[in-house]
Amino acid sequence: MSLQGIYYDxxxxxxxxxxxxxxxxxIIPAATIDPRKFYARQKEGLSLEGFAALRVFPDLQGWPxxxxxxxxxxxxxxxxxxPLIAPAMGPGKSTEMVRAAQASGLVVILNSVSYWTLxxxxxxxxxYDGLHxxxxxxxxxxxxxxxxxxxGPERLVFGSNYPFTxxxxxxxxxxxxxxxxxxxxxxxxxxxxxxxxIR
Amino acid sequence: xIIDAHAHCGKWFFPIFCESPRQVxxxxxxxxxxxxxxxxxxxxxxxxxxxxxxxxQFIQTDSRFYAYVYLNPGEYDRSRRExxxxxxxxxxxxVKLHPSYSGEPANSKAxxxxxxxxxESKVVLVHTWGRDGVNQVCELATAFSAHHMIMGHMGGGAxxxxxxxxxxxxxxPNTYLEICGSVLHHDRIREAVGVVGSxxxxxxxxxxxxxxxFALGQVLDSDIGKEDKRRILHDNAAGLFRFxx
Numbered sequence: 096m097s098l099q100g101i102y103y104d105x106x107x108x109x110x111x112x113x114x115x116x117x118x119x120x121x122i123i124p125a126a127t128i129d130p131r132k133f134y135a136r137q138k139e140g141l142s143l144e145g146f147a148a149l150r151v152f153p154d155l156q157g158w159p160x161x162x163x164x165x166x167x168x169x170x171x172x173x174x175x176x177x178p179l180i181a182p183a184m185g186p187g188k189s190t191e192m193v194r195a196a197q198a199s200g201l202v203v204i205l206n207s208v209s210y211w212t213l214x215x216x217x218x219x220x221x222x223y224d225g226l227h228x229x230x231x232x233x234x235x236x237x238x239x240x241x242x243x244x245x246x247g248p249e250r251l252v253f254g255s256n257y258p259f260t261x262x263x264x265x266x267x268x269x270x271x272x273x274x275x276x277x278x279x280x281x282x283x284x285x286x287x288x289x290x291x292x293i294r
Numbered sequence: 295x296i297i298d299a300h301a302h303c304g305k306w307f308f309p310i311f312c313e314s315p316r317q318v319x320x321x322x323x324x325x326x327x328x329x330x331x332x333x334x335x336x337x338x339x340x341x342x343x344x345x346x347x348x349x350x351q352f353i354q355t356d357s358r359f360y361a362y363v364y365l366n367p368g369e370y371d372r373s374r375r376e377x378x379x380x381x382x383x384x385x386x387x388x389v390k391l392h393p394s395y396s397g398e399p400a401n402s403k404a405x406x407x408x409x410x411x412x413x414e415s416k417v418v419l420v421h422t423w424g425r426d427g428v429n430q431v432c433e434l435a436t437a438f439s440a441h442h443m444i445m446g447h448m449g450g451g452a453x454x455x456x457x458x459x460x461x462x463x464x465x466x467p468n469t470y471l472e473i474c475g476s477v478l479h480h481d482r483i484r485e486a487v488g489v490v491g492s493x494x495x496x497x498x499x500x501x502x503x504x505x506x507x508f509a510l511g512q513v514l515d516s517d518i519g520k521e522d523k524r525r526i527l528h529d530n531a532a533g534l535f536r537f538x539x
Contacts, residue, residue: 261511264507
């Protein structure tokens with residue numbers, strides 16, 4: 096997805112993302128919305144048509160999860176039946192995020208889960224089948240094995256956070272984990288295709 | 295092969311279960327780590343003496359394992375005893391300071407006094423976080439110009455923090471940047487190599503808190519020469535710790 100959508104204007108950013116995905120078919124487009132500008136009326140002009148997911152950045156944009164415009168956004172995503180991709184942030188924030196998404200019936204990929212927030216994510220995953228976690232910051236040495244064994248490899252989705260951070264770290268972390276090759280394939284490919292509805 | 299200048303043994307208050315020497319050895323196998331220098335998580339977070347005793351036993355289990363003795367300069371007499379107990383052992387290659395946990399800045403009077411008797415052959419690894427942390431290590435490095443100091447996490451995870459680390463290393467020629475962390479911004483290694491040179495950057499993983507995958511990935515992905523990568527992953531630490539072979 097477009098960085099312009101995160102930092103400047105989500106409408107223009109989303110259009111840029113769609114254009115890129117038309118030109119380069121390997122790009123799966125995710126929309127973003129900045130709830131500081133979202134007011135759920137006609138002029139706001141949000142369309143999720145053509146997008147495979149909605150990705151949000153409260154960490155970069157500085158808005159709280161318990162925020163009426165965000166809750167309206169979730170309703171809109173739920174009506175389109177696309178998953179929500181959201182960051183874990185600090186302790187307690189994942190609980191707020193997942194409960195808000197769960198209330199709208201949204202499937203969630205919680206990314207940037209680290210050793211610091213893994214405990215919270217594991218409890219939430221046990222409580223909500225629609226929750227998956229991204230591997231971009233799943234950085235403790237046995238986290239891939241732990242989540243895979245406890246909750247199943249189908250609950251993990253590869254993420255890199257590139258170009259903010261390096262690509263190969265998260266990739267090596269999955270490739271060199273001590274889980275079956277079939278499970279690595281789920282994490283690196285199949286789970287994302289299933290969740291994003293791509294055949 | 296890789297030399298890891300920043301590793302830990304012991305338990306964590308997070309869902310991490312890679313604790314036994316056998317599990318840690320397996321992690322070293324997985325990431326082709328030839329040698330690793332450990333400090334005790336127990337010593338840093340809870341009890342210095344029992345933690346240092348734990349790491350001294352841990353390194354006996356595998357010929358690849360070396361150690362830092364953890365010191366809390368705020369506990370001067372106790373830290374002096376720890377230095378005397380362990381630094382004569384050949385596989386204790388340095389000391390570890392963690393100002394965030396101990397509350398004792400790397401440039402405090404107590405720290406400077408404590409390190410007065412540290413042999414020049416022993417390396418100082420300091421958890422270095424933020425501009426203030428970098429400035430403290432620079433002051434320490436200036437006061438002990440014959441010693442080698444490693445700035446753990448190369449100054450921190452935020453852009454202004456690791457850039458401060460690079461600037462600090464440029465100011466102090468007896469410092470090294472160590473590269474582990476949770477947030478590893480793209481291009482930070484290339485920038486560090488461009489400013490400081492690859493000769494003063496060392497690989498660290500922060501295992502067993504973190505997987506070595508992330509620190510390794512940033513070196514492999516960096517747009518720097520093969521020779522630079524070899525220095526960072528192995529050669530610089532081999533020279534610094536006087537490892538032979």
